[in-house]
Amino acid sequence: MVKEKVMEILAEELGVELDQINMNSHLQDDLGADSLAVVEVIMAFEDEFDVKIPEEDTAQLTTVQDIINYIESKQE
Amino acid sequence: MSKIIATGKYAPQLAVSNLDLEKIIDTSDDWIYTRTGIRKRRISQSESTLDLTYKAALNAIEKNNIDIDTIDLIIVATVTPDHFMPSTACLLQSKLGIDHMQVTSFDINAACTGLIYGIQIADKFISSHSHKRALIVGAETFSKVLDWEDRGTCVLFGDGAGAVILDGEEDKILSDYTNSSGDKLLHLNLPAVPLENPFGAEKKEISRYLTMNGSEIFKFATFAIKDSIDFVLKKCNLNIDDIAHIVPHQANQRIIAKVSRVMKIPLDKFYMNVEHYGNTSAASIGIALDDLYETKNLKSGDKIILVGFGGGLTWGSILYEY
Numbered sequence: 001m002v003k004e005k006v007m008e009i010l011a012e013e014l015g016v017e018l019d020q021i022n023m024n025s026h027l028q029d030d031l032g033a034d035s036l037a038v039v040e041v042i043m044a045f046e047d048e049f050d051v052k053i054p055e056e057d058t059a060q061l062t063t064v065q066d067i068i069n070y071i072e073s074k075q076e
Numbered sequence: 077m078s079k080i081i082a083t084g085k086y087a088p089q090l091a092v093s094n095l096d097l098e099k100i101i102d103t104s105d106d107w108i109y110t111r112t113g114i115r116k117r118r119i120s121q122s123e124s125t126l127d128l129t130y131k132a133a134l135n136a137i138e139k140n141n142i143d144i145d146t147i148d149l150i151i152v153a154t155v156t157p158d159h160f161m162p163s164t165a166c167l168l169q170s171k172l173g174i175d176h177m178q179v180t181s182f183d184i185n186a187a188c189t190g191l192i193y194g195i196q197i198a199d200k201f202i203s204s205h206s207h208k209r210a211l212i213v214g215a216e217t218f219s220k221v222l223d224w225e226d227r228g229t230c231v232l233f234g235d236g237a238g239a240v241i242l243d244g245e246e247d248k249i250l251s252d253y254t255n256s257s258g259d260k261l262l263h264l265n266l267p268a269v270p271l272e273n274p275f276g277a278e279k280k281e282i283s284r285y286l287t288m289n290g291s292e293i294f295k296f297a298t299f300a301i302k303d304s305i306d307f308v309l310k311k312c313n314l315n316i317d318d319i320a321h322i323v324p325h326q327a328n329q330r331i332i333a334k335v336s337r338v339m340k341i342p343l344d345k346f347y348m349n350v351e352h353y354g355n356t357s358a359a360s361i362g363i364a365l366d367d368l369y370e371t372k373n374l375k376s377g378d379k380i381i382l383v384g385f386g387g388g389l390t391w392g393s394i395l396y397e398y
Contacts, residue, residue, distance in 0.1 A: 036111055036330050039291040043298065055291060 002075070003068050005048060010064065013041045023065045045071060077203035078210070079248035080195075080240050080396060084136025085366040086128055087118035087236035087353060094231070103227045113329025117234025117354030119219045124158045125237075129215040130171045132237035132362065136211070137172075142241055144174050149201055149210035150181040153190025153358040155266055155387065156216045157183060164215065180207065187264065188325045188386025189254070190214045190358030195242065195382070195394050196252040202244040213239040214358035221266055223285035232328075233286075234354035238362015250379070251308040254392035255300075263289040263296070264387035294331060300391035301335045304383045308395035316341050320378035320398075323368055325385055326350035326360040347372075357386065374398045 003023075011018045014031050027033040033041065042053050045067065051074040053061075061067050093116040094105035108114055120128070129152055137144060152165040159167075165181035180201070186193035191214040198210035215237035222230040242249075259265075266286045272279035301324060309315060322345050324332060329350055336343040347368045356363060361382050368374070378398040385391040 034111060035291070036294060039294045040334055042291075043295055055289070058291070 002049070002071050006045070006064065006067050006071065009044045009048060010041060013037065013044050021064060023063070023068075025064045026062055027064075028062070049075065051075070077247050077249070078199045078242040078244050079246040081243045082136040082140035082142055082239075082241035083362065083366040083369050084132050084134070084139060084239040085237065085363040086131035086135055087234070087356075087363065088120040088123055088128070090119050090121055091116045092119045097231055101225065101227045101230065103231055108231045111328075111330060112232060113348070113350050114232065114354045115351045118236055120217050120235045123217075123235075125154055125156055125215050125217045126158050126164055126167050126171065128217065128235065128237035128359070129154075129164055129168050129213045132215065132239040132359075133168060133172060133211055133213050135366075136239040136241055140241070144172055145176055146209045147174055147211050147241070148176075148179050149198055149207040150174070150179065151194040151198055151210065151212045152183045153186060153194045153212070153214040154183060154216055155185055155187050155190075155357060156218055156221055168213065186254075186358070186384075186386075186390045187388055188327065188355070188357045188360065189384035189388065189390035189392055191238065191240070191361045192382060192384035192392040192394055193254055193390065195240065195249075196254055196392065198242050199249050199252060202242060205244075208244050210242045211239065212242065213237055214360070214362045216357040216359050218286070218355075218357055221284065221286045223283075226285070228290065229286060229288055232355050234356050236353055236356040236359040236363050238356075238359045238364070238366060240362055240365065248397040249394060250397060251311040251395040252392070253304055253307040253311070253394075254390070255303070256388050256390045259387065259389045261289075262287075263292045264389070266387070294328075296389060297327060297331045297385050298334050298338065300385035300389070301331070301383050302339055304385070304391055304393035305339065305341075305381060308381060308393045312395055314379070314395075316345070318379055319345065319381055319395075320374070321345065321347050321368060321372065322381045322383060323347045323361055323364050324383040326353065326364050327355045327386075
């Protein structure tokens, strides 16, 4: 479930098609997110999954897989 | 218990474009524009904060034929004054030649929310009948506190001043809201004078420049704008369709685009001129409001929301009728 929702949010926030996103997609290199767009998707994840993502963690969340792993670990 | 009866603005002549900045730091027009919506900013070459304050105030006074001797309260919102003392407001009083019996003049520091705080304070002074007519100016020369080698901040800001005059004859301020939260981690920081004296306090070298944690402030700003708009709408039992224009603090187009999507408010309801001025801190709402008055055909009764957010952290809004 986390995976589908993460991809949905990325598609909406970054304005890319869902089928362009896979687990290895890199937010900035593949999906065209600039630094502010990264902040925007992080905010959207915080709202959607009701988690707090501190700034020091944000730097490590570079791919879709990273994000899913991170959110699942926060939800446990 | 008051009405905004005049607006005015002033910005230094020199317009520095993104292309001009490309020549002095490693940046690009495209990088700056896509992240901020800014194309150029006005930069003071010799004018002081007082000069900008004076010219914006005079612009509001002259355009609206205000008799300066009717002004009995002067509030200047700035974090870049020329002096800690005397206050910019007192110097403005003298420069305008307002020297009748009783005038209250002081500066306030609420960073980019300064004009909102200033209007709220003035409206309450007027409501209590101690004062009748207030001049409120937000003015900054941010160019003097920017690290022109830090491309992450120096491209964002500009110099300028915006003024409003409030009068107690009519009651058109429908709701006011301010809020604050101590920014103990100094996400938006402009240091003052370090402690130094002969009794043990050794001088510590501190930066004289503004620093900003952009991503934290981006998050804060989107929250603060939504909170401020929601508060005044709820207080007045209105919804967004009742509002003709929202004039937000002009920090960054992307923040407004985000808020517009999150709140489902059409983007064109937000009046923006950040493209031409950059972020002028306490000056921005007054400059934007004056531009709005000059470019849009406002009708009596139009409802307008002013929204500020910035260092402190501070945020707030004013909902009023034109």
